[in-house]
Amino acid sequence: MPRTEKSFRGRRLRGLYALVMTQADANLRSALAWIDSQHGAMADRVARWCRINSGTANQEGVEHVAAAVLPVLKALTDDVTRVPLPAYETVDDAGRLTQHPVAPAIVARKRPDAPVQALLVIHLDTVYGPEHPFQDVATSDDQQTMHGPGVADAKGGLAVMLTALECLERAEPQHRDRVGWTVLLNPDEEIGSPASMSLLHEEARKAHVGMVYEPALPNGDVIAARKGSGNYTVTLHGRSAHAGREFFKGRNAVTAAAELALQLAALTDETTGTTVNVAKIAGGGANNVVPDLAVLRCNARVADPAAREKLEAAIALAVGTLNAREGFAAELHGTFNNPPKPRTPGLNHLLDQLADAGHVAGVTFGTQDSGGVCDGNKLAATGLPTIDTLGPVGGHIHSPDETLNLDSLVPRAKLSAALLLGYANGRHEPPPRDS
Ligand SMILES: [Zn+2]
Incomplete structure (x- = not known):
């Protein structure tokens, strides 16, 4: 609230x-x-x-x-x-x-x-x-x-x-x-x-x-x-593979997006009023395919410019870390279109x-x-x-x-x-x- x-x-x-x-x-x-x-x-x-x-x-x-x-x-x-x-x-x-x-x-x-x-x-x-x-x-x-x-x-x-x-x-x-x-x-x-x-x-x-x-x-x-608000979309590419024959060659974009979602949500801080709402994760298909694509959407809110700077750095770091993982590529889109x-x-x-x-x-x-x-x-x-x-x-x-x-x-x-x-x-x- x-x-x-x-x-x-x-x-x-x-x-x-x-x-x-x-x-x-x-x-x-x-x-x-x-x-x-x-x-x-x-x-x-x-x-x-x-x-x-x-x-x-x-x-x-x-x-x-x-x-x-x-x-x-x-x-x-x-x-x-x-x-x-x-x-x-x-x-x-x-x-x-x-x-x-x-x-x-x-x-x-x-x-x-x-x-x-x-x-x-x-x-x-x-x-x-x-x-x-x-x-x-x-x-x-x-x-x-x-x-x-x-x-x-x-x-x-x-x-x-x-x-x-x-x-x-x-x-x-x-x-x-x-x-x-x-x-x-x-x-x-x-x-x-x-x-x-x-x-x-x-x-x-x-x-x-x-x-x-x-x-x-x-x-x-x-x-x-008013608080500031930013909307972000992260496009995550992994590697698809047969879930039975070659599971370990696959890089699951949906589970990577789920990990990222938890990291982003953890940036929420009730004492400063910073919130990150993970709104949607889209991706995946048939049960026997390791999914190679997920799209994560979130909204972030902050009370002041300093909190914005801190949050933006943390989001960029989380996405950058994922991007550096072998077999994954992550792209961050969006910005604080409404600054605090x-x-x-x-x-x-x-x-x-x-x-x-x-x-x-x-x-x-x-x-x-x-x-x-x-x-x-x-x-x-x-x-x-x-x-x-x-x-x-x-x-x-x-x-x-x-x-x-x-x-x-x-x-x-x-x-x-x-x-x-x-x-x-x-x-x-x-x-x-x-x-
Ligand atoms: Zn209006």
Whole structure:
């Protein structure tokens, strides 16, 4: 279980800010009031986008969602582009490398020369492919809850992000022009963003503040630190032989994979939070054949960069040792595609500013750390202070019970808009980048 740690930083700051309610607060609140009128429009957008299937592998569906979102972006800026992404590579259970194309990403920019640059990121894909039984969108009788594929993760977040930008762009030029923004919508987050990773890094290096619209936690908290996550595949070649006639000439790839699995699992350390989950071993065939091929898959998680370094070295050593054994060849594929996202000075600074934005917007929240990962890990890995749960409140994501708390749409859009308007009017300077 991930270690969970409540922070009272937000609560303490809110108490402080409550004492200094100013004219600036009143001005910000009146700019945010427009969002109250957008509840119905936001809910309609979420329902419309969720009725379009956009499972990651459904390229056509992902492009269809992008096409539905484009008019909203184009009303905000003339600078909207579809960015083709490279295919990503996987290793199949026969040890073969396979290429997979994905839909293009969408990048939109406004005021790229402004002194404060915000990068707003969310994904267009969902975990539910066209064959999944969960396709319908429904709203509860009391209009409190929407149930449907991607309502919270992450089409609700997409609606929140765009409404916050609409609010910013409605402000007088002197109240918005200090902030420029880039929106990056990627098509492959639910499989770890293998194709959009370089684009995420590239945009993150240019920004001052990272804002990712994954759903907030079911109690409204936002996530601060996240573990890092790496996915690895080891292809193991041995030597096949007749199990009766020439058993001792064979080199059994399946038993070698089993030994490796135990070595990798033993790298788990509950005290540091490092885990290695051996997820699958594929290989073998007829009972009378010593198997010459096995493919082992595992997921590794660590709390901080030092633990990552240690674990990566240990995995490389275990695979290298096996590779050096007579008659065996072992290849390691994969990496920490989501580096750990610790609580850095930049992140703490940004959390303080978000608490202030919450004070203005009337949104209260706590913070928690998580063992889960998202694109926020990748942005933060470049030194960009990033909050990655700015989406609405939802529950049961990645399951056929996924729901969105409709009453959270307006407050969460106000929260983001208040943060952006706070940079625009000089209430806040962007946090320093982490090195
Ligand atoms: Zn998501």
